[in-house]
Amino acid sequence: MFLAVGWFAVDCVIAAQAIGQLARLAGFPQGNALNGFALAVVVIVSILVAVYGHQTIAVFEKYGAFVFVAFCAVLGLTLLPKINWSLQPSLQGADHLAAWVLGTSVIFALVASWFSFASDYSRYLPRQLSDRGVAGWIAAGTAASMFLFGALGVLVASIDPNRGGDLIALISASAPLAVVVPFLLFIAVGEIWANYLDVYTAGLSALALNLRVRRWAAALAVGVLGGILAFFAMFVSNFKDQYTNFLLITYLWVPSWAAVMLVDMFVFRRRAGPPVLLRGRAVLAWLVGLAAAVPFVDSTLWQSPLAVNLLHNTDISGYVGAVTGAAVYLVVGRR
Known part of the structure; x- marks a missing residue:
């Protein structure tokens, strides 16, 4: 339940940031009002999608991964000339090693936070599949995606290290408009659709606790709690x-x-x-x-x-x- 609510909040903030960047590119005035409106829209749409959009989500998740890989490949190629390959580390010695360990810890936590989600969806796999095959392919896919997309994120951040903490804004300022707009649209839609996984897992967690909760109730509960956390992350902290x-x-x-x-x-x-x-x-x-x-x-x-x-x-x-x-x-x- 903790992971479901937490990831719902994270996905909502990322989607709202993408929408905010699209609004900026369209010439809308920036500010908390626009960001708050974007966040509210994302939370409401996420709840509605989680209640009514099961089949649509299944299709989106099936083909969306290939679209995302294609977008990242195009993005990487367009930003390749701007990457600072000679950027030197800001830490040395033991501090450098400590930062590297912290980075690996965060990456591990990112993967580990989806452990329970994977078990929720294992029920849809055919019974004849071997345990080793399932675990092996999942491990290979996770390792490859984390390495490739993580490396892309680090390289993009090297373009302007001072803005590396906000990759969406950095990409919007560095990549061609023809790439940025569809990329941001896909990020916003993808994060909203990903929230269905959070709501689904929250519902199963409630059932595991012998709490019979309807899908709409689970979606509403996760949406309210996640929305509050997302608001805090965007505007308070x-x-x-x-x-x-x-x-x-x-x-x-x-x-x-x-x-x-x-x-x-x-x-x-x-x-x-x-x-x-x-x-x-x-x-x-x-x-x-x-x-x-x-x-x-x-x-x-x-x-x-x-x-x-x-x-x-x-x-x-x-x-x-x-x-x-x-x-x-x-x-x-x-x-």
Whole structure:
């Protein structure tokens, strides 16, 4: 539920920013009124799409990935001459390594935050598919897309490092108008359609908690909560910082949870049997892993003295949580 609401807010902000850039290119006056209107439209349309647009979303998700790859390829080619290949790092030594570790942590958190979404959609796969095939192709696709699109984002940010935190504005100012307009339109539509995944997962999470919620009710609840968070990120705080915080919070608790789940499935082989509402030893191992990870957190929400003074602002909380949670569950989880 946390991930569904969080990603709904993130998607709404990105879509609203894309619409705001389109409005700027069209000559509309900029300001909070325009941004607020764009955000309101995105939230309302996202809720309506989540309620009524299942078949449309299925088609869009099926073919939209190819369109997005094509847009990114064209964008990369048009911006290639402007990329600053000689840009030097602003950090050196241990600080440089710490920044690299933090970057990998954020990337891992981005992938990890979709773990539960993947399990929600695994029910649509044919039964005859092998576990290794499903896991292998998903891992390969995730790794390839994260590397290629992540590299593109880093290279585009090198055009103007001072504006690298707002890639949508940077792309709008650097790429030809014929590329920017359809790209921004696709981003806005794609983020709205992606919100359906958030609402769908929220509904399944409610069912897992024995809360029978209709799709419209789940869409409305996620829309209201996500809209409030999106408003806060756009107008009260800094979206880039809050987005990073969202990923780092995910990076704090998900790894230990995932480690416990993996130990349960592949070491203890508990794949079948009657459903259990709460497995106390697993929860205990997860909480111990979570507690062990807290002293290694480094985010704008809280910076631990250990991470700041000893680890050069490196956040390794996820790694610590995963190892600790798995180790504890290996000890206490045996029947």
